[in-house]
Amino acid sequence: MTEFEKRYDGLTVEKQMQKYWEENKIYDFVPDKSRPLYSIDTPPPTVSGSLHIGHIFSYTQAEMIARYRRMCGYNVFYPFGFDDNGLPSERLVERETGIKACDIPRSEFCGKCIEVTQRYESEFMDLWKTMGFSCDWNLVYSTCSSNTQRLSQKSFLELAQKGHAYIKESPVLWCTECQTSIAQAELDSKELDTHFHYIPFTIDGEVLEIATTRPELLFGVVCVFVNPEDERYKDKVGKMVKVPLYDFEVPLLTDDKVAVDKGTGAVMCATFGDTTDVEWVESHALPYKKVVLPDGKIAADVPFIAGLRVKAARKEIIRLLEEKNLLIKSEQLTHIVSVHERCGTEVEIIPSRQWYIDVLSKREEMLAAGDKINWYPAQMKNRYVNWVENLKWDWCISRQRYFGIPFPVWYCKSCEKPVLASIDQLPVNPLETPYHGVCSCGCSEFVPEKAVFDTWATSSITPQLNLDTAENYGVDEGFMPMSMRTQAHEIIRTWAFYTIAKSLYHTGDIPWKDAMICGFVLAKPGEKISKSKSNSKLSPQQLIAQYSADAIRYWAANARLGTDMYFDIQDMQDSSRRLITKLWNSSKFVLSHLQDFDPAYQPAQILPADRWIIERTNQAILDVSRWLDEYEIGLARKIVDDLFWKDLCDNYIEIVKDRLYQPDIHGEEERKSAQYAIYYCLLSVLKMYAIYIPHETEYIYLKGFKDFVGEKSIHLTQWAKPMEIDGEIIRFGEILKDAIAEVRKYKSEKNLSMRTEIDNATVVCPENLKGLFLASEKDFMACSRAKEVIYKVEG
RNA sequence: GGACGAUUAGCUCAGUUGGUAGAGCGUCCGCUUGACGUGCGGAGGGUCAGCGGUUCAAGUCCGUUAUCGUCCACCA
Numbered sequence: 001m002t003e004f005e006k007r008y009d010g011l012t013v014e015k016q017m018q019k020y021w022e023e024n025k026i027y028d029f030v031p032d033k034s035r036p037l038y039s040i041d042t043p044p045p046t047v048s049g050s051l052h053i054g055h056i057f058s059y060t061q062a063e064m065i066a067r068y069r070r071m072c073g074y075n076v077f078y079p080f081g082f083d084d085n086g087l088p089s090e091r092l093v094e095r096e097t098g099i100k101a102c103d104i105p106r107s108e109f110c111g112k113c114i115e116v117t118q119r120y121e122s123e124f125m126d127l128w129k130t131m132g133f134s135c136d137w138n139l140v141y142s143t144c145s146s147n148t149q150r151l152s153q154k155s156f157l158e159l160a161q162k163g164h165a166y167i168k169e170s171p172v173l174w175c176t177e178c179q180t181s182i183a184q185a186e187l188d189s190k191e192l193d194t195h196f197h198y199i200p201f202t203i204d205g206e207v208l209e210i211a212t213t214r215p216e217l218l219f220g221v222v223c224v225f226v227n228p229e230d231e232r233y234k235d236k237v238g239k240m241v242k243v244p245l246y247d248f249e250v251p252l253l254t255d256d257k258v259a260v261d262k263g264t265g266a267v268m269c270a271t272f273g274d275t276t277d278v279e280w281v282e283s284h285a286l287p288y289k290k291v292v293l294p295d296g297k298i299a300a301d302v303p304f305i306a307g308l309r310v311k312a313a314r315k316e317i318i319r320l321l322e323e324k325n326l327l328i329k330s331e332q333l334t335h336i337v338s339v340h341e342r343c344g345t346e347v348e349i350i351p352s353r354q355w356y357i358d359v360l361s362k363r364e365e366m367l368a369a370g371d372k373i374n375w376y377p378a379q380m381k382n383r384y385v386n387w388v389e390n391l392k393w394d395w396c397i398s399r400q401r402y403f404g405i406p407f408p409v410w411y412c413k414s415c416e417k418p419v420l421a422s423i424d425q426l427p428v429n430p431l432e433t434p435y436h437g438v439c440s441c442g443c444s445e446f447v448p449e450k451a452v453f454d455t456w457a458t459s460s461i462t463p464q465l466n467l468d469t470a471e472n473y474g475v476d477e478g479f480m481p482m483s484m485r486t487q488a489h490e491i492i493r494t495w496a497f498y499t500i501a502k503s504l505y506h507t508g509d510i511p512w513k514d515a516m517i518c519g520f521v522l523a524k525p526g527e528k529i530s531k532s533k534s535n536s537k538l539s540p541q542q543l544i545a546q547y548s549a550d551a552i553r554y555w556a557a558n559a560r561l562g563t564d565m566y567f568d569i570q571d572m573q574d575s576s577r578r579l580i581t582k583l584w585n586s587s588k589f590v591l592s593h594l595q596d597f598d599p600a601y602q603p604a605q606i607l608p609a610d611r612w613i614i615e616r617t618n619q620a621i622l623d624v625s626r627w628l629d630e631y632e633i634g635l636a637r638k639i640v641d642d643l644f645w646k647d648l649c650d651n652y653i654e655i656v657k658d659r660l661y662q663p664d665i666h667g668e669e670e671r672k673s674a675q676y677a678i679y680y681c682l683l684s685v686l687k688m689y690a691i692y693i694p695h696e697t698e699y700i701y702l703k704g705f706k707d708f709v710g711e712k713s714i715h716l717t718q719w720a721k722p723m724e725i726d727g728e729i730i731r732f733g734e735i736l737k738d739a740i741a742e743v744r745k746y747k748s749e750k751n752l753s754m755r756t757e758i759d760n761a762t763v764v765c766p767e768n769l770k771g772l773f774l775a776s777e778k779d780f781m782a783c784s785r786a787k788e789v790i791y792k793v794e795g
Numbered sequence: 796g797g798a799c800g801a802u803u804a805g806c807u808c809a810g811u812u813g814g815u816a817g818a819g820c821g822u823c824c825g826c827u828u829g830a831c832g833u834g835c836g837g838a839g840g841g842u843c844a845g846c847g848g849u850u851c852a853a854g855u856c857c858g859u860u861a862u863c864g865u866c867c868a869c870c871a
Contacts, residue, residue, distance in 0.1 A: 004830090189870090196871095212871065225871085258871080267871040274870050335870055346870095382799055386867055390797095489866080520865095558808090563800085564865080571807070574833095575819070581833050589830030630811095638809065642818080650835080654828085661829070741836090748825060748837035755828050 002703045004591070008584040010548035014695040018129060020702075026713045027134040029077055031473045038074035039470070039482040040066055041462050041512055042135075043495065044081030044143060046455070047117045048088035051127055053552075053567055056540050058518035060556040061633050062486035063133050065516065067691035068628045069483075070134070071719050079139030079469055081462065082124065084117040086404045086455030087178060087342055092116060093403070101402050102179070106431075113403040117144070127540055131549045132694045134715065141465050143458045144405070149427035151468055152458040153408045155502060156397075157420055159357060164505050165397070167418055169353045171271075171278045172396055173338075176296030176310070177345035180400040181354050183454060184393045185494045188341040191334060196263060198328040199321065202242045203252060209328060211263030213335070215321065216313040217270035219246055219302045220291035225267045225280065228254035232265060243268075244326045245317070246303065253284060272349035275392060292348050294400075310348070355407065355451070356394040359501055363388055369500050369510050376631040377562040380489060380517040384500075387493040395498070397457040404452025406430060411447050412439035419446065460498035463511040480507055484514035489562060492517065516631040520564040538569065550693035551576035557692050559634045579641070580696055583689065586649050590682045591704035593660045594675060599708045603673045608772040609779050610677035611726075612733035613652040616643060617681045618722030619730065624688055625719070633691075640688045648681055651737050658782035666778055679708070690714050732765075732772045736780065739763045743784040754785075761786035767793050 021027060042062060045055060070076045083089075090101055093109070093116045101109045121142070128135065141148060159165035172181045197215050201208045201224065210224065224241045226233040233252070240249040257276060258267050269280050271288045280286060290299050298305045298313045304320055305313040321327040338347050359366070366388050375381040398407065406429045408421035419435055421428045430448030438444045467479050481503075487495055496515065503511035543552055555572035559565050606614070620643040627636035656674040663671040683705055690697040694715060701714035711717045743761050747754055761784045763773050770791060773780070777789055 007833095189868090192870095194870095210871090214871080263871070269871080276871065336868095337870055377800095379799055383866055386798060390867060493866085560809090566807090568807080571820080577833065578819090582831070585831035585834085587830085592830075635809080635811095638818085646818095649831090653830080654835095657829090744836050745838095751825050753826050753828065754836065755826090 004584070004588040004703065008580060008696065008699075010550055010580060010696065011545070013699045014130075014132065014549050017695040017698045018132060020698070021134075021713070021715075024712055026715055027078075027136055029079075029136040029139060029473065030075075031475050032075045035073055035075040037077060037475065037478070037483070038066075038069040039077040039466065039479065039484075040079075041466060041482050041485040041499075042078070042080060043487050043491075044083040044141070044459060044462065045124060046088045047082055047084040047120045047124070048092045050120070051124060051540055053538065053540055053543065054521040056127075056131065056543075056552060057521040057556045057559070057565070058486075058488050059128070059133070060131060060553050061518050061559070061561070061631075062516060063131075063135075064553075064557060064633050064691040065484075065486070065628065065631060067134055067694065067715060070715065071687060071690070071717065072625075073718055076134075077139075077466070077470060077475070078135050079141060079466055080125075080128065080133075080135045080137070081141040081143065081465065082117070082121045083143045083455060083459050084121060085113075085144035085458070086452070087180070087399060087401055088455065089113060089117050090401060090403050091178075091342055092120070106402050110403050114144075127544075130541070130544050131553065134694070139469050141469065143455070143465075144403075146427050147468070148458060148465060149405045151464055152405050152453060152461060153421070153426045153428065154423055155461050155464065155506065156453070156457070157408060157423060157426075159502075159505055160420055162505070164358050165355060166358065167353060167355050169351060171281070171349045171351045172354050173393070174294060174348045174350040174352070175340040175343065175345055176292070176294065176348055177343045178340060178401070179294055181352060181396050181398060182340055182347065183396045183456070184391065185395075185456070185497070186341050187338045187347065188344070189336045190339045190344065190346075192337050192346075193332065193334050196331040196333045197318065197321075198264070198330070200244055200326060200328060201266075201268070202244070203236050203239055208236075208241060208252075208266055209264045210266045210268050211331075212268055212273075213333065214270065214273050214314070215317045216298070216305060216310060217273055217291050218243055218268075218317065219305075220270040220272075220289040221250055221268045222271055222281070222286045222289060223250045223269050223284070224252050225255045225258050225269055226252065226265055227258040227260045228256065230258075230260050230265050245320060245324065255280060255284070272351075275349070278349055288351060290351075292350060294350055294352070296348070310346075354396050355398040355409075356396050357457075357501065357505075359395050360391055360393075362501070362504065363391065365504055366497075366500060369504055372510050373500075373512065374514045376514060376516050377560075380492065380515070380562055383489065383492045384496060387497055395501070397454045398449075398451040399454050400450070401452050404455070405458055406452055407449040409449040410435040411449065412441060412443050413445040413447055414443040415439060415441040417441065418449075456494055456498045459495060460502045461506075463499065463503060464506065481510050482512040484516055485512040486516040486518065488520060489517050490520065514631070517562050519559060519562050521567050522564050523567060543569075547573055547576065548580075548695075550580060550695050553694075554579055554637075554692050557633045557637045561630075561632050561634070580693065582645065582649065583686075583693075583696060583700070586644075586653065587682060587686070587700045587704065589653065590678045591700075594679055594704065594708075597675045597679060597708070599679065601672065601676075603669055603676055605669070605673065606676060607670060607673045607779070608729065608732055608776045609652065609655050609736065610673050611729050612736070613648060613677050613681050615726050615729045616647050616733060617684045618720070619725045621684060621688070621720055621722050622725070628691075636688075637692060640685065640692075644685045644689075647733075647737075648685060651740065652681070653678070655736075655740070655779050655783045659779060666782075670778075683709070684720060686714060687717060687719055728769070729772070732769050735763070735765050735769065736773070736776065739780065740783055743786065757785045757787065759786070760788040760790050762790045762792055764792045764794050 066076050066078045093113045096116050175182050194213050196211045198209050198211050201210050221243050241252050242249050269277050296309050298308050300306045305316050370384045408428050409418050410430050411418050435446040463482050470479050499511050554576045620639050623639045624636045659666040659674045686697045698714050
């Protein structure tokens with residue numbers, strides 16, 4: 001054993017250990033058919049800004065599982081990735097450079113994107129390494145690499161050929177700020193103050209009051225709806241209604257969806273105010289009147305407000321209505337509107353030609369897939385089910401943006417029919433590669449598709465990306481479904497859902513067997529930590545530099561899976577430092593008594609106290625394994641904490657101390673028995689803690705255990721696999737602890753030192769355990785400093 | 796409006812086959828114990844949100860109410 005420093009210097013040790021792991025390739029993936037594969041589908045973090053403590057929290061929890069599985073004998077395949085294309089990254093680049101994508105040539109903007117995202121990625125990677133992540137960094141992928149482009153385009157072509165991906169002209173959710181179509185999953189809701197404006201339409205020369213929040217869409221009104229049961233309007237249904245200000249007429253129709261008690265019970269249907277309008281246009285075969293343009297301005301042919309932005313147009317219309325005495329009243333109203341999650345802009349619905357992936361018709365299959373996956377914690381499945389059941393739109397995958405994977409598609413110049421690239425020419429950018437061929441209509445001129453894939457369209461194939469990587473290592477058979485997916489609960493509706501959808505199309509099966517759904521770190525109730533808010537001023541880098549990675553990891557493990565936590569720096573510091581120091585000191589003590597230890601020597605007899613702590617350790621190993629098999633790293637950690645702190649340190653070590661120090665009194669064989677026990681128990685505790693605090697445990701292992709064990713890293717050692725637990729010896733230990741506690745209480749109440757000698761101490765035990773106590777008499781006397789032991793048999 | 800979770804000691808939370816309420820922090824008292832005072836021992840502190848039910852027995856199971864939180868839906 002090398003000397004133990006007086007104090008453990010985590011910051012220095014962590015750098016040393018990381019270097020040691022890298023040099024010795026401790027975590028490199030090596031194909032090995034003799035061991036079962038455990039493959040992990042980790043979220044490639046979106047490169048949209050710097051990482052915060054929340055990322056550390058959830059990624060670390062999953063990383064611990066990788067370590068656990070490795071120590072259980074699995075060949076762990078744990079690649080990492082970066083999701084570095086698409087709108088989130090574009091917005092980062094726009095923020096960083098102050099340049100808007102639409103203001104410079106596309107190629108130039110994409111160049112800036114690559115530059116910025118690469119800078120962030122190297123920052124991410126450094127951070128993960130500093131945290132001691134046991135990934136194989138040779139397996140890193142990026143979602144904008146040319147290989148990913150190839151696989152993503154291939155995925156699209158396969159779906160298009162099977163008819164699961166299709167193009168159609170249709171109303172689509174549209175962000176006028178980002179000027180692109182978006183998907184249902186990208187909506188956030190926001191509470192907004194607005195006004196309900198009561199406007200007089202006319203029917204039969206009578207006024208028909210209609211309340212609306214969007215008067216700027218008056219020109220787009222195609223009909224008015226009332227509920228078929230509404231007595232007030234029964235005799236008017238089918239007649240024409242005149243739209244004020246514009247003085248054109250539209251029919252009065254009925255639909256069940258209209259709420260009788262909302263507003264005046266009459267609704268104007270404008271194309272398109274909301275999703276209900278879209279449904280109505282379809283179900284009632286209504287015409288479309290364009291009002292809002294993709295850039296958020298009012299169309300040129302709309303009188304009074306042409307060219308204005310939506311909000312200005314609304315103001316202007318209200319001014320006009322008031323001027324012409326056409327505004328009956330305005331009520332203040334707070335309602336929730338859908339906004340684009342990336343920029344907070346209220347979404348519009350605008351018809352355009354977009355590519356979709358069919359999900360609506362596959363609900364049943366997707367729900368069945370949800371049933372087949374093991375969700376941890378189980379109730380997270382509800383979120384998935386809830387989402388699938390409430391789908392309203394097929395998944396729109398085309399984005400009118402710049403830095404993304406191009407659609408491998410061209411269109412015939414005359415008939416607009418799309419033609420697809422062939423798989424062997426991927427990756428392809430149609431803007432750079434013309435299509436050579438002849439359309440079925442005879443035309444030989446083609447225009448390239450300018451849109452790019454939604455980022456999720458690519459990140460949803462991470463299992464396929466991982467498979468591609470695995471294939472390069474000669475691993476493919478049985479790779480799918482992967483062992484597990486880890487992610488936070490907020491992206492169940494996006495990443496988990498899309499991955500399952502794609503997997504069903506590509507493999508006909510689920511993408512992974514288990515889904516480990518982590519919680520979130522919040523600054524305080526309801527407040528998410530985000531880089532745009534000041535609550536994230538403590539960057540992970542600063543936290544690590546100040547408190548060490550092990551401290552943060554240990555804290556991050558203190559969570560119930562799927563449950564959100566609040567970040568409290570004091571709490572993190574206190575609990576982690578305590579444990580790290582305790583582990584250091586106890587290891588120092590134990591190893592100082594193992595100088596002459598021979599792991600090959602089996603003592604003739606293991607004393608009862610030693611048998612007890614060994615059995616307790618085995619019991620803990622079983623409990624910890626059971627929790628970790630369910631991804632409950634927090635509950636598992638608690639088991640180790642209790643074993644280590646209470647039983648091993650506070651009791652067992654105190655019990656055997658004297659035996660270790662004084663073989664002349666207790667006997668040499670008895671000392672060897674104690675050595676046998678402390679060696680096994682501390683090593684087991686270190687192994688269990690290794691997944692949480694990999695640096696310190698490795699450092700202690702290298703100092704004191706490596707020579708005994710042989711493996712060059714604690715992280716390559718295997719967990720013991722205890723058999724059945726001996727309940728009798730556990731009971732013996734409990735009673736022994738009680739007896740010691742009685743003595744301690746006595747001394748405490750008398751304000752005596754624990755070293756004070758006492759005349760006698762009593763052990764109350766059942767008859768069948770008395771033999772064990774008699775065999776432990778010297779231990780008990782040494783620990784209690786009692787000159788005599790009195791036995792009371794009970795039970 | 797729908798779904799899910801939470802409600803246990805002053806604070807943060809454990810308590811997974813129903814069987815005498817637990818930990819850490821904080822408080823109070825004590826102990827310089829040949830690993831650790833960044834420690835150790837002890838004490839105090841809880842009608843386990845309310846109500847009802849099942850049971851010999853309920854923090855634990857069922858029903859219901861309340862409060863908080865999250866996801867989804869409400870956009871006329």
